[in-house]
Amino acid sequence: MSERLGCTPSQTVGPYLHIVLPWSDGPFVVPDGTSGSFWVTGRVFDGNGDPVTDGLVETWQADPDGRFDHPDDPRGATKPAIPGFRGFGRCATGTDGEFAILTVKPGPLPADDGRTEAPHLDVSVFARGLLNRVVTRMYFPDDVAANDADPVLASIDDPQLRSTLIAIPNDEGGLRFDIHLQGAHETAFFEL
Amino acid sequence: MTNLVLPNYPKLVGVHPDLDSPDYRGTTLRHPLRAPIDLPQRLTEVTGPLLGEGRLGAFDNDLTKQHDGEAQGQRIIVHGRVLDDGGKPLPATLIEIWQANAGGRYRHVVDNWPSPLDPNFTGLGRTLTDDAGRYQFTTVKPGAYPWRNNDNAWRPAHIHFSLFGRSFTQRLITQMYFPDDPLFFQDPIFNSVRDEKARQRLISRYDHSATIDHWALGFEFDIVLRGASSTPFESAEEDDDE
Numbered sequence: 001m002s003e004r005l006g007c008t009p010s011q012t013v014g015p016y017l018h019i020v021l022p023w024s025d026g027p028f029v030v031p032d033g034t035s036g037s038f039w040v041t042g043r044v045f046d047g048n049g050d051p052v053t054d055g056l057v058e059t060w061q062a063d064p065d066g067r068f069d070h071p072d073d074p075r076g077a078t079k080p081a082i083p084g085f086r087g088f089g090r091c092a093t094g095t096d097g098e099f100a101i102l103t104v105k106p107g108p109l110p111a112d113d114g115r116t117e118a119p120h121l122d123v124s125v126f127a128r129g130l131l132n133r134v135v136t137r138m139y140f141p142d143d144v145a146a147n148d149a150d151p152v153l154a155s156i157d158d159p160q161l162r163s164t165l166i167a168i169p170n171d172e173g174g175l176r177f178d179i180h181l182q183g184a185h186e187t188a189f190f191e192l
Numbered sequence: 193m194t195n196l197v198l199p200n201y202p203k204l205v206g207v208h209p210d211l212d213s214p215d216y217r218g219t220t221l222r223h224p225l226r227a228p229i230d231l232p233q234r235l236t237e238v239t240g241p242l243l244g245e246g247r248l249g250a251f252d253n254d255l256t257k258q259h260d261g262e263a264q265g266q267r268i269i270v271h272g273r274v275l276d277d278g279g280k281p282l283p284a285t286l287i288e289i290w291q292a293n294a295g296g297r298y299r300h301v302v303d304n305w306p307s308p309l310d311p312n313f314t315g316l317g318r319t320l321t322d323d324a325g326r327y328q329f330t331t332v333k334p335g336a337y338p339w340r341n342n343d344n345a346w347r348p349a350h351i352h353f354s355l356f357g358r359s360f361t362q363r364l365i366t367q368m369y370f371p372d373d374p375l376f377f378q379d380p381i382f383n384s385v386r387d388e389k390a391r392q393r394l395i396s397r398y399d400h401s402a403t404i405d406h407w408a409l410g411f412e413f414d415i416v417l418r419g420a421s422s423t424p425f426e427s428a429e430e431d432d433d434e
Contacts, residue, residue, distance in 0.1 A: 004277040005416045008393050009385040010208045011367040012218070014352060016298045019290040020316040021354060023247075047221035054302075060240060060360045070239035072359065074196050088241035109235045112196040122236045122360050129218030131209035131384050133363065135231070152231060161226075181222045189224050190231035191203070192361050 010132035015054045017126070018092055022056075026090035029059065029103035030082055036064075036104050039174035040138065040167065043097040044125060047182030051097025055127035057179070059089040059101050059138070061120070066107025075110075093127075105140060111151055118146035118153065125179055134189045138177045139166045152190075161188050198238045199420035201361045209384035216380040217341050233361060238420075240359040243286045245320065252318040255291075255331035263313035265294025265332030267408040270368070270396065273325045274355060276419030281325025288354040289317040289329060296335030296349075305338055330408065336375055348375040348382060355415060362417040369395045370411065 013021075030037050040059070044052040062068055063085055067078035080087075082104065089101035109117040121138040139147050147153050147166065156162040164187045167175035179187050211223035231237065256263040274282045292298045292315060295307040299314055313332065321327050334349045350367040357363065369382060373395075376382055385391040393416070402410025 004419070005275060005279055006389060006393055007204055007207050007277050007418050008364065008366055008415045009390050010364060011352075011384075011394065012216075012381060013354075013365050014367075015302055016290060016292075016300045017352075019298065019300060019314065020288045020318065021290075047225075050221075052222070058363075060236060062236065068235065068239040070242065070358075072199055072238050073235060074198065086241065088243070110196060111234050112198055117234060117236075120236065124360075124363060126365055127222060129216070129220075129222035131211055131213055131216065131219065131381070133365065134211070134224060135228075137231075156229060182225055186224055186226055189226070189228045191228035192201070192231055192233065192237060 012128060012131050013056060013126040015128045017054070017056055021090065022092045023090060027101050029061070029086055029089040029101060031084040032102065034082060034084070034104060037102055038104075039100050039102055039172065040121070040177055041098065041100045041170065041174060042177040042179060044093050044099065044127070044179045045097060045181065045185075049183065051095075052093055052127050052181065053095055053097055055093040055097070055125055057091050057093065057099040057101070058124040058126075059103070059121045061087055061103065061122065062106040062109055063087065064104055064107050066109050108146060113151070115151050116146070116149065118143050118150035120150075123179070125181070127181075130181075134181065135192055136179065136187050136189050137165050141166055141169055141175070156188060164188050196235070198233065198235070199359070201233060201238070201359070201418050201420050204418055206387045207385075207390050209386070213380065213384040216384055237361050238359050240362065241356060242284070242358065243356065244284065247286060248318050248320065252316075253329050255313065255315065255317050255329065257330075258314055258316070259312040261312040263293070263332050264310045265313075267330065268333050269328060269330055269402050269404070269408045269410045270351065270413060271326065271328040271399075271402055271410070272413040272415065274321050274327065274357075274415045274417065275325055276357075276362075276417050278419040280419065281321070282357055282417065283321055283323045283325055285321050285358065286356050287319050287321065287327050289351050291315045291331065291351040292334040292337055294332045294335050296337035307335070307337070333370070333409075341380060345378065346375050348373040348379050353415065355417065357417045364415070364417055366415070367394060368413045371395055371398055
């Protein structure tokens with residue numbers, strides 16, 4: 001195997017990300033008004049429990065059939081049944097550390113070891129003070145059995161830590177997913 | 193379901209900064225205390241958003257021409273390639289950049305140090321790489337600016353780069369610096385990359401061949417994203433031949 005090139009290191013997104021990164025359609029994984037769509041809202045907190053007001057949350061997910069319109073999906077790239085489904089969401093955090101993503105529930109996914117991954121969103125958080133993104137996952141509260149069988153959730157022994165990955169239903173028919181970068185309520189973060 | 197053969201992106205060792213980098217005070221309350229959990233790369237991780245032309249405006253790759261008048265400052269051309277670490281170019285991938293103006297001032301509500309805004313400069317750029325993974329921006333050289341990390345702290349001149357690559361795993365946000373900046377020694381963000389060779393990869397190269405006479409100075413900045421060790425088209429048996 002030939003020698004590999006050295007990779008470019010990460011640097012912090014800094015406090016001025018708003019110049020370019022928020023898009024007017026950023027929060028819309030699916031177009032507004034899509035049947036079955038709901039808002040995932042949450043807040044990002046630091047180790048003092050103070051809101052992170054200069055962060056950026058991004059999400060990536062399969063479509064409701066558990067497919068990706070992407071050439072590296074070995075099952076074949078598949079156009080989503082939902083018009084305008086992008087799979088990707090992006091929202092800068094506001095003055096209370098809040099973010100919001102409009103999406104639909106992804107389908108479960110086959111895993112390479114013959115198991116099944118429960119529906120989930122991959123989530124990245126960028127912020128001033130984060131020299132690299134942190135990565136977590138959001139799972140769905142009504143998938144109790146599927147979550148129990150999920151290979152990633154099953155790899156986490158501590159039930160309190162595991163619960164940081166599962167969203168909570170809110171009064172508006174959507175889901176709440178708070179992210180704690182540090183401290184007693186620290187979210188489970190992953191190394192890819 | 194047949195056995196899924198997915199790309200595998202080997203973990204990077206000693207490239208990215210530690211999230212706990214105390215010299216950069218902003219990390220203190222924002223770095224997780226618990227070690228990250230290993231996440232095997234499965235379908236969600238080896239795919240990612242492939243965002244195209246619809247995201248680009250007319251002058252998004254020329255930051256000097258986004259207003260009625262020309263931006264103030266030293267006009268520069270920043271160009272390079274986006275590659276994976278196997279040397280394979282990444283075509284049609286979205287690059288977003290942002291930067292301070294020539295006086296080191298960002299057009300942003302939280303930046304109000306006493307350096308003037310330039311009415312003809314926003315500091316926003318977007319482009320897609322071409323078939324060979326190449327990109328190019330025309331802009332002005334950003335100025336250094338002070339920040340409150342410690343007494344008399346100044347950020348070396350830099351341009352922020354955001355890249356998607358082709359998978360969630362490849363997503364990268366970084367900063368490009370300029371050669372021989374005298375402020376490197378005191379900057380905890382630049383120096384958060386502990387490995388000397390990796391740190392040098394954040395610095396662009398002056399490129400006389402890209403410099404245009406009586407117009408602009410050229411700088412070359414290649415960005416290398418972590419690559420897959422095998423493609424999904426190779427079977428498990430063929431992996432032995434690599």
